[in-house]
Amino acid sequence: MRSVVAVLALLVLVACGSPAAAPSAERSLILATTTSTQDSGLLDDLLPAFTADTGWQVKTVAVGSGQAIELGRRGEADVLLVHSPDAEKKFVAEGTAGRRLLVMHNDFVLVGPPADPAGIRGTGVADAMTRIARSGAVFVSRGDDSGTAAREKALWQQAGVTPGGEWYQETGQGMGATLRVAAEKAGYTLSDRATYLSQSAGLTLLNEGDPGLLNVYHVIEMTTKAGNRVQPEAGAAFADWITGPAAQQRIGEFGRAQFAQPLFVPDAGKPEPVP
Amino acid sequence: MDVLLDGFVQAVQLLLGGDAATWAITGLTLRISLTATVIAAIVGVPLGAAVALTSFRGRRVVLAAANTGMGLPPVVVGLFVTVLLWRSGPLGAFGLLYTPTAMIIAQAVIATPIVVALVAAAVQQVDPDFLVQMQGLGATRGRALAALFGEARLPLLAAAMAAFGAVVSEVGAAQMVGGNLAGETRVLTTAAVLATSRGEFALAIAFGLILLMIAFAVNLVLTLVGQRQAVPSR
Numbered sequence: 001m002r003s004v005v006a007v008l009a010l011l012v013l014v015a016c017g018s019p020a021a022a023p024s025a026e027r028s029l030i031l032a033t034t035t036s037t038q039d040s041g042l043l044d045d046l047l048p049a050f051t052a053d054t055g056w057q058v059k060t061v062a063v064g065s066g067q068a069i070e071l072g073r074r075g076e077a078d079v080l081l082v083h084s085p086d087a088e089k090k091f092v093a094e095g096t097a098g099r100r101l102l103v104m105h106n107d108f109v110l111v112g113p114p115a116d117p118a119g120i121r122g123t124g125v126a127d128a129m130t131r132i133a134r135s136g137a138v139f140v141s142r143g144d145d146s147g148t149a150a151r152e153k154a155l156w157q158q159a160g161v162t163p164g165g166e167w168y169q170e171t172g173q174g175m176g177a178t179l180r181v182a183a184e185k186a187g188y189t190l191s192d193r194a195t196y197l198s199q200s201a202g203l204t205l206l207n208e209g210d211p212g213l214l215n216v217y218h219v220i221e222m223t224t225k226a227g228n229r230v231q232p233e234a235g236a237a238f239a240d241w242i243t244g245p246a247a248q249q250r251i252g253e254f255g256r257a258q259f260a261q262p263l264f265v266p267d268a269g270k271p272e273p274v275p
Numbered sequence: 276m277d278v279l280l281d282g283f284v285q286a287v288q289l290l291l292g293g294d295a296a297t298w299a300i301t302g303l304t305l306r307i308s309l310t311a312t313v314i315a316a317i318v319g320v321p322l323g324a325a326v327a328l329t330s331f332r333g334r335r336v337v338l339a340a341a342n343t344g345m346g347l348p349p350v351v352v353g354l355f356v357t358v359l360l361w362r363s364g365p366l367g368a369f370g371l372l373y374t375p376t377a378m379i380i381a382q383a384v385i386a387t388p389i390v391v392a393l394v395a396a397a398v399q400q401v402d403p404d405f406l407v408q409m410q411g412l413g414a415t416r417g418r419a420l421a422a423l424f425g426e427a428r429l430p431l432l433a434a435a436m437a438a439f440g441a442v443v444s445e446v447g448a449a450q451m452v453g454g455n456l457a458g459e460t461r462v463l464t465t466a467a468v469l470a471t472s473r474g475e476f477a478l479a480i481a482f483g484l485i486l487l488m489i490a491f492a493v494n495l496v497l498t499l500v501g502q503r504q505a506v507p508s509r
Contacts, residue, residue, distance in 0.1 A: 030373070035472070038469075039472055039473050041473070044457070059373045059454060059456055059459075060454070060456065061373070061454050062455075074361070074363055075362055075363055076361055076362055076363070076372075174472050176471075176472045176473060176474050177471075177472060180474075198473070198474065199473070199474030201474070227362055227363050229362035229363075229367060229368075229370075230362075
């Protein structure tokens with residue numbers, strides 16, 4: 001019995017004595033964003049600079065764009081960095097958000113097995129989607145509420161295809177996991193270029209460049225209309241910073257050394273692209 | 276297969292090479308899961324003993340509930356705690372979401388039913404007349420209880436180990452209430468998931484191996500303590 005107490009006491013000591021986690025920062029904001037900005041490593045590059053410049057610590061919640069917008073709607077985040085333009089416009093129209101500013105873009109790419117059984121190389125994207133559906137080759141979808149899944153749905157709609165059946169499979173997981181599933185099943189999938197470049201998983205880039213594949217990221221600052229604990233000044237600080245010259249230059253440089261091409265193109269202050 | 280070997284090599288390199296971030300993640304993992312286990316023990320041991328030693332209406336229902344709770348899915352607990360800690364939730368004013376404290380709360384909730392159920396089982400295994408006999412021998416109620424716990428110490432330690440094992444290895448609640456913030460709430464399991472989603476499989480395996488090592492170290496200490504006493508001194 002005594003030794004049981006001793007062990008418990010020891011555990012308490014270990015628990016209390018181990019390196020304390022960073023004390024909750026003086027000022028911290030919650031950023032709800034998409035998995036692609038985290039999985040590509042962009043945020044690891046940007047956020048320390050933001051904290052150094054402004055003094056705001058950032059708590060990043062990396063989820064799909066749909067969930068990020070939902071967190072904003074509930075007042076659980078101070079600022080959003082997302083890539084689902086149609087959903088964003090609807091959300092901003094609800095009136096709880098502040099400014100919505102263009103930050104950067106890259107593009108979506110259709111990737112698949114090197115043999116390309118559906119023959120989508122070099123076709124328009126609507127044509128490519130139709131060919132995949134007709135060929136019966138496996139298409140692996142994110143199947144979540146992410147910006148990528150939203151775009152994929154829009155592309156099917158443009159092609160006049162209602163996806164479903166054995167050839168259409170949904171992972172409900174992030175982009176990296178979905179790419180790996182597609183590779184294992186020798187299937188096609190739609191990916192943002194940044195994630196595809198950082199983990200191609202043996203798939204080949206087959207279709208790119210169509211205007212319908214543009215992938216645009218906006219920052220949306222939240223206001224207290226969404227919830228009384230929202231910190232509008234924090235959201236504004238982040239939105240101002242990420243659209244400012246220093247952050248925009250970092251975005252343009254990011255990934256250049258590793259992939260010989262930038263993963264994102266800075267766009268702040270440019271006119272809204274028309275997809 | 277190379278990935279497994281690479282993972283092993285990386286685990287050794289990260290630990291022996293004194294990688295500060297890895298050590299911080301490992302320390303935080305221990306701090307959170309041990310604290311949660313201790314809280315679960317403080318709440319669960321008296322509760323489990325009470326359920327085992329007293330009789331009241333609905334006692335079996337409580338036992339069944341504790342036994343069910345042993346399989347409480349961490350994701351469900353994480354979701355539940357997240358909703359409570361949301362800015363708009365009942366505990367939102369404390370600003371606890373995405374902090375180690377939130378992770379300790381969630382893991383304590385996961386661990387407590389395990390402690391209750393296993394402690395109740397351990398205490399029930401001791402001869403039901405034990406307490407009566409001890410008191411008949413002139414022991415006070417407190418001394419009799421202490422002797423009872425001494426008698427059941429091995430299963431009690433097993434309860435602590437099971438609770439620790441459950442929380443140190445769970446990822447669902449840690450991810451949801453902690454948010455996997457670098458340097459703040461990133462623990463070994465969430466770090467392994469992130470490394471996987473980034474395609475850094477060897478690193479993910481390295482984190483997994485480190486997790487195994489610390490779980491083994493904690494259980495080794497507990498087992499040595501328990502067994503040292505179990506062998507009667509001659």
